Amino acid sequence: MRLIDLRCDWALQYAAESSQYDPAEYAEIPARLARLDGYLMGTSLAVLGSRRKPADWARQADPWHALGEMLAGYAAEFSGRLLHGPEDVARWRAEPQWGLCWGVLAVDGLDALIRTPADLDRLAGLFGRGVRLFGPVAGELGPAFLERLLELAPAGPGPRPALDLGGADARTVADVLDWFEADGARPQRLPLVHAAGDVDALGPDLVRRLRSLGATIGVSPRTSVEAFRGVVEGLAALPFRGRAGYEGIGVATDFLASDDVPPELDDVDKLVAWAVATFPVAGAPLLLAENARRLVLATAGAA
Secondary structure, eight states, X not given: XXXXXXXXXXXXXXXXXXXXSOGGGGTTSGGGGGGGTTHHHHEEEEEEOOOOOHHHHHHOSSHHHHHHHHHHHHHHHTTTOBOOSHHHHHHHHTSOTTOOOEEXXXXXXXXXXXXXXXXXXXXXXXXXXXXXXXXXXXXXXXXXXXXXXXXXXXXXXXXXXXXXXXXXXHHHHHHHHHHHHTOTTHHHHSOEEEOSSOGGGGOHHHHHHHHHTTOEEEEOOOSOHHHHHHHHHHHHTSOBTTBXXXXXXXXXXXXXXXXXOOGGGSSHHHHHHHHHHHSOTXXXXXXXXXXXXXXXXXXXXXX
C-alpha cells in the first residue's frame, strides 16, 4: 500500500541551498531531511505545500512573485504529474502500482499576501495554475476571501478549490465553520480540510463540527505512536456526516515541520507498516489512502 499524503512541504527541503529562501531562517531543516528518504517511492500522491515562515514572507519585496517561483519549482520537479483536472486523474490512475509520485498544489500563509480587496483577484490566477488547496485568510478580509473561493467552485461537476484550515487559530476556524454551516450547499461545493497542525488544539467542539461537515482531517505523526493512534481513534469516534468510523481521516506527514516525530513513524515505509499493523483491516486503507483520494479526486473534478 502506498500513502496519499495530505501535507508535504517538499520544496522546503531545499531551504538551505536555494536562493528562494534565507537559509538562516530554516536552520532546522537539514536535520529533518532523512525523513524524506524513500518518500517518492512510498507515496503515490502528495499535497505539496508552499510554506514560508511569517518573517520570511514579510521580507519578500514581492510576495506574489516569490509564491509564483515556488509554484514554478513544483511544476518543474513534478512535470506532468500535478493533478489539475480529470485528464490528469486518468493518467494518474493509469500509472503502474509503483509508478512516480504525483502532486496537488497547496498554498497557505495567504494572510501575508492578501492584504487588500484587490489581492483577492489573484485567487483565480492561482486556481488556473493548478492550486487546489488554499489556506484561510483571517480578519476583515476573511468573509470576502471565502466568497471569492466559492465563486471558483462550480455548482456542478468540474475542478474546485478546497479550503485547508490546518494551522489556523481556533477563532478563524470557528468563523469559517459558521460560514459553512450557514448554507448547506457550501460544504458540497467547497471541500473542507484540516491537513496541518494539531487538530486537537482546536478543542472538542470545533473538531466535532469539522467531522459533522465532512472535513478531511490529516493527522500528523507527533510525539509518540500512542498519541498518533489516540488522535485517529478519537476522530473515528466522532460522526463524519452522521457516521462514526474512519471516513474523513487521513495522514499529513508534514515531516519537515517538527522535531517531534517518533522514530517508529519517521519515514513513509515505517508509517505505512505501522498503520497496517495497528488499525483494523478496513480502517488502514481509508486512513492511508482512500479518504485522501476522495478529496483530491473532488478537487480535480473526477468521480
